[in-house]
Each structure stands twice: as C-alpha cells, then as structure tokens.
Amino acid sequence: NFRYKDTNELVSDPLVKELAFNEEFTFEIPEIVGHHVEGEVQNPITMPSSDLTINVYYVRNKYKLTINYEYQKDDGNGGFTAVPIEISYTREFSFEESYSITLPKASSFGIEGLTDEYKPEHEVIKGTMGAEDETYTVTYIKNKPDDIVTVNYEFGDLVFETNYGDWDPETHTYSSLSIDPMVEGNNYAKVTVQTNVDLNIAFEYKFNEQYKDALDSFLSKEGSKDEQLGENGSYQTTIQKDSTNNVASVSLWLEIINDVLFDQIKGQEDEVGSISILISKAEESKE
Numbered sequence: 001n002f003r004y005k006d007t008n009e010l011v012s013d014p015l016v017k018e019l020a021f022n023e024e025f026t027f028e029i030p031e032i033v034g035h036h037v038e039g040e041v042q043n044p045i046t047m048p049s050s051d052l053t054i055n056v057y058y059v060r061n062k063y064k065l066t067i068n069y070e071y072q073k074d075d076g077n078g079g080f081t082a083v084p085i086e087i088s089y090t091r092e093f094s095f096e097e098s099y100s101i102t103l104p105k106a107s108s109f110g111i112e113g114l115t116d117e118y119k120p121e122h123e124v125i126k127g128t129m130g131a132e133d134e135t136y137t138v139t140y141i142k143n144k145p146d147d148i149v150t151v152n153y154e155f156g157d158l159v160f161e162t163n164y165g166d167w168d169p170e171t172h173t174y175s176s177l178s179i180d181p182m183v184e185g186n187n188y189a190k191v192t193v194q195t196n197v198d199l200n201i202a203f204e205y206k207f208n209e210q211y212k213d214a215l216d217s218f219l220s221k222e223g224s225k226d227e228q229l230g231e232n233g234s235y236q237t238t239i240q241k242d243s244t245n246n247v248a249s250v251s252l253w254l255e256i257i258n259d260v261l262f263d264q265i266k267g268q269e270d271e272v273g274s275i276s277i278l279i280s281k282a283e284e285s286k287e
Helices: 259-268
Strands: 003-004 036-037 056-060 062-074 080-094 100-101 117-122 122-126 134-142 149-154 161-164 165-168 173-175 176-183 190-197 199-207 219-222 225-228 232-240 248-255 271-280
Touching: 080 100, 122 134, 165 190
Parallel strands: 003 056, 062 134
Antiparallel strands: 036 056, 062 080, 100 122, 117 134, 149 190, 161 176, 165 173, 173 271, 176 271, 190 248, 199 232, 199 271, 219 225, 219 248
16 A cells, blocks of 8 residues: 555555465555655565555655845945845745745844845745745845735726725735626726736626627736737736836726617616636745
C-alpha cells in the first residue's frame, strides 16, 4: 500500500501480487510531487511462508521561504537606486502549507535614515508553498502613496441599483460589490475601475433575453483596446498602472441601440440585467 502519512489515505490502488515461498520480487515506488518516502523501504522483498503486507508512507517535503528586503535611495540625479538590506526572513513550510507574513516596519532594520516614512510595497506576503523554495524581494519606498481603488458609475439616464461593497486592505479584495441595471430611462451605462496598483478585474454580466434587440452587447474598454463582448458571460483582465500618471482603468459599457423598442419592453420586466465585479490585487512578483 502507498499512503500519505498525514491522512493515511491511499496514493493509488494497492499493488497485489501472488508470489511463491522464497520468491524474490522488486516493486516500483512511485514519485509524488512535494513528498518523499518515509524511512527505508525493504525492496526487493523475499516472500515468507505467510501473506505479507507492506505500507509505504509519503511525507510532505519542507521548502524554504525567503524574503529579501531593499529600499529606494535617491541617486542625486532625479532617480532612485535599490539598496539591499543585509537582513532577510527565512522559514520552512511544508508542501501546500499556507503562509501569511506581515512585513516589518522600516525602522526595525536599524539603518540610519531608514525611518517609518518608508513603506513596503506590500503589507503582507501570502501564498501556498509549492514544490520548490520560494523567494520574494520587497522594496521599501519613502512616502509611498496609499493604494487607491475606485469604482465609478456613469449611468446616463439608465438607473442602476448598486451595492458598493467593502474594500479589504489586508486581502486586497472587494466583497459584495454588485450593480443591477433597472429599466427606468435609457441611453447607456458604464462601470469604470481606476487604480494606482496592479489589479485583477473580473466582470460577470448579463441582460434578459427580451432586451436582445434593444441593447447592444457588452463592450469592454481598456486603454486604447475595445472588445465586443456578448449578452451573457464574463471578462477578466489584469490592469497595470500607467507609467505616466500612475493610474490605470478598465470600463464595461452597455448601450441602448433601439430606444423605441426599449421603451416598449421596459414596463414588462423590472430588471434589465446585472453586472458584478470581483477586484483583487495582482499577485506579488517573486525574484
């Protein structure tokens, strides 16, 4: 039997073979990602005069998580240079073990001039340990601006019901954010996300079938790129701050293309459709 040590669950179906007394048999021990075989396993075996059961146990490997630190220093020419800090964080985690490391304040490094005006790029490093060592490099920046994430709504005459949701600065995620377009009025609806940090954006959108001929399909606008979407579906993207103004945006549009037909239908159905947004901070880069 091949089993995981921590759960005692079978890795695969048992290997069963009939052998004669004193017959020698060599069996293959499979490799499992992120695990190693516990102890020494007798292999090959010589069949004794009774049935024989062998259990091979797999133990999770431990891998090293390293966080290196650096800070931005004015180079005197209008730019900055990265200065390594001769202190690092190292800890071992088991394969598939979750970790959450709160980064230290800049003053704790004991470097002259490195005060708490310097803020780390990320307050917390979170992840799940893979099957190899992992290394992060975190930069401390003086007077780093706070993360800004805004969701703006421009409805024209189209009225929406909205739930603005809550931004969690620790998990970098909006929760309970939804927008339900209602049938009052016409024109268009636009939802825009703006940010000064790199974000993952996921829109879920739909409108009711009876509005098919009155509404255009959804349209996404990201920088200079427009993409025609369907009536129902999802759109996912990662937006990155612009190098000029440090702000990036992505929009989802819904436009009425037949006012007369829309007016005829709108009294028959309370809700045109819905748009929901999931916003999360893009994964911190590793080096």
